[in-house]
Amino acid sequence: xxxxxxxxxxxxxxxxxxxxxxxxxxxxxxxxxxxxxxxxxxxxxxxxxxxxxxxxxxxxxxxxxxxxxxxxxxxxxxxxxxxxxxxxxxxxxxxxxxxxxxxxxxxxxxxxxxxxxxxxxxxxxxxxxxxxxxxxxxxxxxxxxxxxxxxxxxxxxxxxxxxxxxxxxxxxxxxxxxxxxxxxxxxxxxxxxxxxxxxxxxxxxxxxxxxxxxxxxxxxxxxxxxxxxxxxxxxxxxxxxxxxxxxxxxxxxxxxxxxxxxxxxxxxxxxxxxxxxxxxxxxxxxxxxxxxxxxxxxxxxxxxxxxxxxxxxxxxxxxxxxxxxxxxxxxxxxxxxxxxxxxxxxxxxxxxxxxxxxxxxxxxxxxxxxxxxxxxxxxxxxxxxxxxxxxxxxxxxxxxxxxxxxxx
Numbered sequence: 001x002x003x004x005x006x007x008x009x010x011x012x013x014x015x016x017x018x019x020x021x022x023x024x025x026x027x028x029x030x031x032x033x034x035x036x037x038x039x040x041x042x043x044x045x046x047x048x049x050x051x052x053x054x055x056x057x058x059x060x061x062x063x064x065x066x067x068x069x070x071x072x073x074x075x076x077x078x079x080x081x082x083x084x085x086x087x088x089x090x091x092x093x094x095x096x097x098x099x100x101x102x103x104x105x106x107x108x109x110x111x112x113x114x115x116x117x118x119x120x121x122x123x124x125x126x127x128x129x130x131x132x133x134x135x136x137x138x139x140x141x142x143x144x145x146x147x148x149x150x151x152x153x154x155x156x157x158x159x160x161x162x163x164x165x166x167x168x169x170x171x172x173x174x175x176x177x178x179x180x181x182x183x184x185x186x187x188x189x190x191x192x193x194x195x196x197x198x199x200x201x202x203x204x205x206x207x208x209x210x211x212x213x214x215x216x217x218x219x220x221x222x223x224x225x226x227x228x229x230x231x232x233x234x235x236x237x238x239x240x241x242x243x244x245x246x247x248x249x250x251x252x253x254x255x256x257x258x259x260x261x262x263x264x265x266x267x268x269x270x271x272x273x274x275x276x277x278x279x280x281x282x283x284x285x286x287x288x289x290x291x292x293x294x295x296x297x298x299x300x301x302x303x304x305x306x307x308x309x310x311x312x313x314x315x316x317x318x319x320x321x322x323x324x325x326x327x328x329x330x331x332x333x334x335x336x337x338x339x340x341x342x343x344x345x346x347x348x349x350x351x352x353x354x355x356x357x358x359x360x361x362x363x364x365x366x367x368x369x370x371x372x373x374x375x376x377x378x379x380x381x382x383x384x385x386x387x388x389x390x391x392x393x394x395x396x397x398x399x400x401x402x403x404x405x406x407x408x
Contacts, residue, residue, distance in 0.1 A: 001397050002328075004404040009326050013056060014074070019099050026082035026092045030100055031059040034074035035107055036407070039141030041066070041355070042077035043113030044122060046084045046093075055079035057326040061318055062352075064327075065345040067403040068381045069352035071359060073142050076108055084115035093125050101129040107141035110134045111355070118181055119162050133158055135355060143359065157358040160365060167367040172223050172257045180354060180370055186220020188350030188374050189289050189316040192342045194228055195379040196312050199386050200340065205229035207311070208247060208285045212236050213292030215263030217316040217348070219256070221289045226253040230287060234280045237265040238292070241276035243283065284308050291316030298322050299331045306338050311392075315344040328400060336396040343396040345403065346381045350374045 015032035029052045032040045042062040055077045063075025078100065082092055093116070097104070104110065104126060111134055112118030118134075126134045133154045139145055145153060163180050165171040170187070171178045197204050209230045211222045214237045222232050231247025235256070242248075242265070248256070259266045271279075281304040288305055290297055290313065297320050302310075313335065323329020335341050353374045357363055364370075381399070389398040 001401040001404070004408055005328055005400060007408055008404055009060065013059060016052070017100065017103065018052070019096060021082075021092055021095055023095070024082065024086075024088055024092055026080055026096075028078065028080040028096050028100075029055045030076060030078045030103060030108065031055045032074060032076040032108060033059040033063050035141070036063070036074035037072045037142045038144070039107045039109065039138045040074035040076035041109040041135070041138050041352075042075055043111040043118075044078040044080070044096075044116045045113035046080040046082055046089070046115045048081065048083040050079045050081045052079075058318070060326055061345065063407060064400070064403045065349050065352050067406045068346050069349040069377060070356040071138065071142055073138060076110075077113075078110055090121075090125075093121055094128065097125050097131070098129045101126070101131050104129075104131045104134060104137050105140065107137045109136065109138035109355075111351070112181075119179070123158070135359070138359065149361070153359055153361065156363065156365070157355065160358040160370065161354060163365065163367075163370075165367050170367050170371055172254045176258065180367075181351065182216055183220045184350035184354050184371070184374055185348050186217045186222075186291070186316065186350075187224050187371060188353070188378055189217065189221040189291065189314045189347050190224035190228065191375045191378050192314040192347035192382065193225065193230070193287055193289075193312060195375075195382045196314070196340060196342060198379075199382055200390075200392055202311075204287070206231065207287050208233045208283075209287035209289065210234040210236070210280060210283060210285045210305070212288070212290045212296070212320075213263075213317065214256075214260055214265040215291070218289065218291030219260055221291055221314075221316055222253050223257050225287065225289070226250040233285060234276075234283055235265060236273075236276050236280050238273070239264055240270040240273045241265065241280065242267055242270065243276065243279060245283070281305055282308055286311040288313045289316055290320035292320075293317060294319045295322050296320060297331070299334060302331065302335050302339075310339050312340040312342065314342045314347040316348050318344045318348070320344070328396070332396065337393055340392045341396045342382065343399050346378060346399060349378065349381075353377045
């Protein structure tokens with residue numbers, strides 16, 4: 001696996017598109033790792049201090065993710081080095097998408113990512129640049145549909161991603177109008193835990209869980225885990241967190257989801273960050289869902305959790321460990337050898353899978369069909385790992401081996 005990984009990481013990307021904004025100091029990159037299957041896909045992010053190497057590592061990560069989620073295309077990513085709180089953000093995005101529109105029409109598909117919203121920014125701004133849909137390039141380059149079929153499938157994709165969830169089993173509130181895009185990634189993180197216990201033995205019911213991050217992904221993962229019967233005992237967020245050793249009820253987790261503002265946990269007795277960061281890693285817990293930013297978790301934190309009975313980690317964040325390597329650094333490897341570690345490209349593939357699902361010819365547009373498709377995709381990936389290695393350790397190593405053997 002390590003030889004495959006080294007070869008994959010060392011391979012130069014096929015295309016690097018570099019842009020400098022004429023009106024601000026913004027700089028952007030689209031990195032296309034490969035045009036496998038005639039196209040490449042990956043979202044657009046914006047943050048101050050971003051560089052080309054970050055975009056490159058994310059493009060390679062996307063390519064691995066597509067081996068699970070489909071379609072069988074190359075990985076790509078766009079990133080803009082600019083402060084997303086700057087009032088000039090909209091103009092920067094308009095000029096960026098205008099510059100990158102030939103790629104988006106031909107062979108590259110994009111979406112939202114960190115600080116760039118799919119529904120309110122990517123879709124309307126790419127439309128203004130003459131792109132039918134931000135995934136148009138994947139249709140053109142990979143699926144090569146007729147014009148009429150392309151229109152139908154783009155319509156299906158457009159409708160599906162912003163579809164309001166009507167089934168109360170999949171939404172914390174049918175009054176609040178949560179969309180598929182709001183909930184699907186966290187749903188996948190929770191489903192990965194359920195399928196892990198189904199396949200490797202045991203049950204999620206009654207298991208104690210700690211959630212890191214309480215944005216869309218972490219809050220949704222907590223909601224679905226509690227719905228399955230897991231006991232969320234701790235939540236740690238950038239501003240602080242909550243601990244309840246006997247576990248929060250499903251109703252309490254639902255209320256916390258509905259009370260959050262943006263990506264921030266809101267509750268009456270939030271424990272300050274420094275205090276909860278001292279306590280939470282030593283709590284007795286079997287399930288850990290890291291759903292905050294990348295590269296945060298230290299070896300010491302992981303060892304404390306393992307010593308306290310940790311069984312499985314389901315990654316909501318991309319590369320949650322504080323390793324400098326693109327994929328499989330020493331902290332991740334150490335963790336994989338000691339505990340069941342479901343890698344990000346399986347557990348957080350929900351949104352990529354939703355895109356793939358809606359790109360197919362005429363699919364069912366019900367909540368059940370969409371969520372079950374993501375669940376089944378994750379189950380199949382975990383089952384494939386188990387078929388090759390039925391040990392509860394080295395799950396990530398085996399998963400990478402399966403993925404990379406398709407790419408090299």
